[in-house]
Amino acid sequence: MGLTKEQIISELKAIVSEDQIITDEQVLKENSVDRFRKYETIHGVYTQPLPAAVVKVKSEQEVSDLLKYMNENNINAVPRTGGSATEGGLETVVENSLVIDGSAMNEIVSIDEYDMLATVKCGVPLEELEDKLREQGLTTGHSPQSKPLAQMGGLVATRSIGQLSTLYGGIEDMVIGVEAVFPNGEITKIKNIPRRAAGPDIRHVIIGNEGALCYITEVTVKVFQYKPENNQYYGYLLDDMKSGFEILREVMVQGYRPSVARLYDPEDAADHFDFAKGKCVLIFMAEGPKSIAEATGKAIEDIVAEFAESERVESSLIQNWFENLNWDPSKVSEERQEIKETNNIGFTTEVSGSWGVINDIYERCIKRVREEIPHITMLGGHSSHSYMNGTNMYFVYYYDLVDIKPEEEITKYHYPINKIIVEETIAAGGSMVHHHGVGKHRTPWIKDEYGSSYYILETLKKAFDPNGIMNKGTIFPKEDE
Numbered sequence: 001m002g003l004t005k006e007q008i009i010s011e012l013k014a015i016v017s018e019d020q021i022i023t024d025e026q027v028l029k030e031n032s033v034d035r036f037r038k039y040e041t042i043h044g045v046y047t048q049p050l051p052a053a054v055v056k057v058k059s060e061q062e063v064s065d066l067l068k069y070m071n072e073n074n075i076n077a078v079p080r081t082g083g084s085a086t087e088g089g090l091e092t093v094v095e096n097s098l099v100i101d102g103s104a105m106n107e108i109v110s111i112d113e114y115d116m117l118a119t120v121k122c123g124v125p126l127e128e129l130e131d132k133l134r135e136q137g138l139t140t141g142h143s144p145q146s147k148p149l150a151q152m153g154g155l156v157a158t159r160s161i162g163q164l165s166t167l168y169g170g171i172e173d174m175v176i177g178v179e180a181v182f183p184n185g186e187i188t189k190i191k192n193i194p195r196r197a198a199g200p201d202i203r204h205v206i207i208g209n210e211g212a213l214c215y216i217t218e219v220t221v222k223v224f225q226y227k228p229e230n231n232q233y234y235g236y237l238l239d240d241m242k243s244g245f246e247i248l249r250e251v252m253v254q255g256y257r258p259s260v261a262r263l264y265d266p267e268d269a270a271d272h273f274d275f276a277k278g279k280c281v282l283i284f285m286a287e288g289p290k291s292i293a294e295a296t297g298k299a300i301e302d303i304v305a306e307f308a309e310s311e312r313v314e315s316s317l318i319q320n321w322f323e324n325l326n327w328d329p330s331k332v333s334e335e336r337q338e339i340k341e342t343n344n345i346g347f348t349t350e351v352s353g354s355w356g357v358i359n360d361i362y363e364r365c366i367k368r369v370r371e372e373i374p375h376i377t378m379l380g381g382h383s384s385h386s387y388m389n390g391t392n393m394y395f396v397y398y399y400d401l402v403d404i405k406p407e408e409e410i411t412k413y414h415y416p417i418n419k420i421i422v423e424e425t426i427a428a429g430g431s432m433v434h435h436h437g438v439g440k441h442r443t444p445w446i447k448d449e450y451g452s453s454y455y456i457l458e459t460l461k462k463a464f465d466p467n468g469i470m471n472k473g474t475i476f477p478k479e480d481e
């Protein structure tokens with residue numbers, strides 16, 4: 001028999017001060033979900049068990065004391081920072097969970113311009129860090145579309161990636177050192193060094209754990225020189241995705257590293273660009289030192305000319321589009337209002353695959369969703385992160401909600417679409433999740449995703465969270481699933 005809500009709240013007061021314990025019902029409701037259930041929440045419907053409280057932690061020591069208490073009393077912990085999660089990672093799936101909110105741990109600890117490092121606490125919003133760095137001519141190079149919403153702990157916990165990833169990499173390429181607290185209360189800090197060969201890289205136990213192994217309290221990322229005056233923008237209209245994938249591949253394989261490399265299919269392009277004319281849109285941005293940006297830009301022009309019939313788009317249109325791409329809280333509110341008024345909703349599912357299979361994944365997913373799912377009003381996608389060996393595909397889909405209660409939206413539309421995309425991708429040898437994280441809604445496929453290497457992942461869970469208190473149902477299926 002677990003502790004009651006009243007017992008938990010009373011005992012919490014010995015760990016943190018009373019003003020750090022939030023029990024307001026509306027706050028608890030909002031903290032029981034994330035954007036995966038946005039349709040339910042727009043209608044004021046909350047289907048998940050409410051947490052006993054949200055605890056606003058202020059230090060790693062508080063996180064340690066709290067987790068130790070929760071571990072000893074078998075209380076589920078849901079770590080949270082910016083709250084921009086999209087895959088159910090923030091859902092409180094068992095009664096009397098505690099949401100550990102790190103957004104008050106918001107200190108920029110240091111910026112070291114000589115060793116090119118920035119150290120921040122987990123609740124620092126990325127945009128705040130980035131603005132501060134830019135004042136000093138520096139940048140993290142990290143630019144997810146959720147930059148105005150997300151905070152550093154969540155960005156590291158989800159293995160996030162930004163729009164400039166082809167040059168700067170994903171967050172896993174940026175994290176130099178990290179501090180985290182494990183459920184037994186152990187506070188561990190991985191030191192800042194450029195590289196070492198002293199065994200496995202233990203940063204990767206922490207990066208991407210989605211709150212299912214430990215709580216991230218501090219992060220050190222590398223920083224780069226910021227030279228926006230050298231940015232070059234390129235846009236092209238193409239007839240088909242296959243040629244676009246070939247161009248992306250050639251740019252990567254020849255060794256060029258534009259910061260942005262994106263390919264939109266006609267439906268997705270029509271949603272973003274007035275100039276698309278029903279075609280695919282291919283976009284590049286080159287940046288860095290002037291000579292490198294120029295050489296990269298020149299190579300892109302040559303490769304595009306060699307590989308496909310295309311029409312060049314004016315650079316200023318691409319620059320203007322890029323500068324207005326991010327989502328701030330006002331855009332989230334506008335979206336909610338629009339869904340309410342139109343009863344039409346959009347979601348995304350991002351996957352990845354090698355060059356040899358990505359076009360097949362794209363075509364098969366589009367075909368099956370179109371054939372099998374009712375009331376689709378828009379279905380398309382884009383590739384936005386390319387590598388030497390392949391690229392990602394970010395599917396975007398909208399549907400009208402017909403004859404359903406708010407809580408039926410997921411089972412009638414969202415799950416079946418996700419299922420098609422995930423299963424087709426895994427069958428083709430790709431990965432079912434490129435950057436949003438597994439959350440709670442792709443766990444049914446986690447064993448298929450990993451195959452025999454699931455042994456390693458599962459062993460981490462058993463070793464670091466033997467009582468299974470860390471974000472139950474995230475990455476690892478709940479025992480009853």
Ligand SMILES: Cc1cc2nc3c(=O)[nH]c(=O)nc-3n(C[C@H](O)[C@H](O)[C@H](O)COP(=O)(O)OP(=O)(O)OC[C@H]3O[C@@H](n4cnc5c(N)ncnc54)[C@H](O)[C@@H]3O)c2cc1C
Pocket residue numbers: 034035078079080081082083084085086088089090102122143144145146149150151152153154155156157158159160161162163209210211212214215216217327435436437439471474
């Ligand atoms: C409009 C929009 C655009 C987006 N664009 C991108 C994009 O371009 N690239 C991208 O990668 N993602 C994107 N996302 C997804 C989301 O922003 C990222 O997953 C982001 O990293 C989440 O950060 P957060 O601070 O909001 O974390 P939260 O939403 O608070 O949490 C996310 C997950 O991490 C865990 N977690 C949070 N903090 C900690 C911590 N301190 N320790 C351990 N675990 C923790 C949570 O339990 C949860 O599972 C987008 C989301 C939205 C809404």
